[in-house]
Amino acid sequence: MAQVCVAVSLERIAKDSEVFSTASPATSVETLTTALEENYKVKKVLGQGKFGRVQEVVRKGTKKRFAVKVVASSKQSEDEVQLLASLRHGNIVCLHDSLEQDEMLYIIMELCSGGTLKSWIEDRQDEHLNVQVYTAPPKRVFANCMWQILDALKYLHGRGFVHRDIKLENLLLLKAGPCPQLKLADFGMATEFQKGELMTQRCGSPGYMAPEVLRGGYTELCDLWSMGVVFYQMATGRRLWLFTRTHEQHYDQVLAETPLTLKSNAHWSRLGPGALEMAQDLLSLECSRPTAACAIENDWLRKYVLGGDDRCCSIS
Structure with a gap:
């Protein structure tokens, strides 16, 4: 199981009323969409799953590193963004920004570089x-x-x-x-x-x-x-x-x-x-x-x- 250092377990398998979470190994770097590329440069893929991926990005100008979770836009993913935006605690991962384009949601968070x-x-x-x-x-x-x-x-x-x-x-x-x-x-x-x-x-x-x-x-x-x-x-x-x-x-x-x-x-x-x-x-x-x-x-x-x-x- 990959060690994904961001706020996400990437793969969820839903069966009837059951929801599981797992993570899959990263494979290769993928290109971010134009909307995200305007302000961020992708460095590497941290994790890849059935329904999304996590990538390390660098903010252009400031050179600050973040993690971006890329998932299909849905009520569940939008609710996750809203909840993260409302939380302020030193032991909860911090939301930096979010973008939506072409039915995809990009959740940009602080990067935790120490692993899991x-x-x-x-x-x-x-x-x-x-x-x-x-x-x-x-x-x-x-x-x-x-x-x-x-x-x-x-x-x-x-x-x-x-x-x-x-x-x-x-x-x-x-x-x-x-x-x-x-x-x-x-x-x-x-x-x-x-x-x-x-x-x-x-x-x-x-x-x-x-x-x-x-x-x-x-x-x-x-x-x-x-x-x-x-x-x-x-x-x-x-x-x-x-x-x-x-x-x-x-x-x-x-x-x-x-x-x-x-x-x-x-x-x-x-x-x-x-x-x-x-x-x-x-x-x-x-x-x-x-x-x-x-x-x-x-x-x-x-x-x-x-x-x-x-x-x-x-x-x-």
Whole structure:
């Protein structure tokens, strides 16, 4: 899966009421339309999917670099632009501009040059005696990453929107380095929600979708489950669920194995007391799952984010 450093999972496969997101490898540089070429010069293709592509561009005159998402113009893509334009948060990717021509929409956003959180985690894998060994980030770095994502979700939910596609590929690093500043990206599945009303569309990425999403009745807390999956993968370097042949087999697996009970091991021990419990809370059934505003007050999280002067990440 390509590491696309922009606010988008490029390919969506819709089947009945289900929506998935995946990304495909980039192939070659394509020419932008005249409208965009007036102000931008294309540098390279960052990702290519069934329904769109992402390219790195440079603004003529200022030489500033951006990422442009090129998709067919639709109500969904126009809604994504409107939502991005309304969001102002240090851990949410920033919209710069948008253009429309010949039924195509060009969404111009800040470029995150550090890759995805998925690639960052993969870089921490090493081979020892033909066995893959994962080294989790230091406690403070780990906690800062979790804090940034939760703060973005707290802000988003507070404005009445749910993301619905939280995953490692949609968490971008502004720059490469050992202490990431993260940006939440790809709001193509985001939607407005009303307190007390359930959403019903099965929406998200397999492996990250909450059990209540699979059942067809959920709230904004589905984002916190997905956050729990991210937490687990960042702590252990492993997928929460084993591979299955089909999406339906995976859904059956999730429904059969929840509620989950996480087991302590060396990975969790290295993160200190409280880390496993926080992951367990995020991966609990919806009725017991914390909100983003509650989760960000977790004692383990606050201990390593706020406890001391050696914080290395920007979390504003």
